[in-house]
Amino acid sequence: MYAVIKTGGKQYRVAQDDVIKIEKLPGETGDSITFDEVLMIGSDGSTTFGEPFISGAKVTGEVTDQGRHRKIIVFKKKRRKNYRRKNGHRQHFTTVKITGISGA
Numbered sequence: 001m002y003a004v005i006k007t008g009g010k011q012y013r014v015a016q017d018d019v020i021k022i023e024k025l026p027g028e029t030g031d032s033i034t035f036d037e038v039l040m041i042g043s044d045g046s047t048t049f050g051e052p053f054i055s056g057a058k059v060t061g062e063v064t065d066q067g068r069h070r071k072i073i074v075f076k077k078k079r080r081k082n083y084r085r086k087n088g089h090r091q092h093f094t095t096v097k098i099t100g101i102s103g104a
Contacts, residue, residue: 001015001016001041001042001043001044001101002014002015002041002042002043002101003015003038003039003040003041003042003057003059003101003103004038004039004040004041005035005037005038005039005059006035006037006039006053007022007023007025007035007037008022008023008025009023010022010023011039014059014098014101015098015101016098016099016100016101017097017098017099018097018098019064019095019096019097019098020095020096020098021093021094021095022093022094022096023092023093023094024066024092024093024094025063025094025096027063027066027094028063028066029063029064029065029066030062030063031062031063032060032061032062032063032099033060033061033062033063033096034058034059034060034061035058035059035060035061036053036058037053038050038053038054038057038058038059038103039052039053039054040054041054041057041101041103048103054103056103057101057102057103058102059098059100059101059102060098060099060100060101060102061096061097061098061099062096062097062099063094063095063096064095064096064097065094065095066092066093066094066095067092067093067095068090068091068092068093069090069091069092069093070090071088071089071090072088072089072090073086073087073088074086074087074088074089075087
């Protein structure tokens with residue numbers, strides 16, 4: 001059984017015991033999270049689509065880590081104008097292990 005959930009402005013295909021990295025969510029390691037925005041649930045040849053979400057369906061998960069990605073460099077330059085700007089950015093993320101999928 002698998003599901004497609006929406007969180008952080010993105011969509012993820014998840015199944016039981018999957019580990020995913022998503023946009024930062026509040027919570028400590030070991031906390032439980034429920035995703036209510038389920039777009040699709042599929043299993044053994046049958047598929048249920050939401051309009052846009054499936055009412056009553058939810059996906060539960062457990063926070064396993066809160067962290068930051070590696071640094072990326074943001075560099076801006078305009079030629080012949082002596083304009084240069086250099087910034088770094090590290091995006092926060094939450095690692096979640098999917099513990100259950102329940103459909104309507």
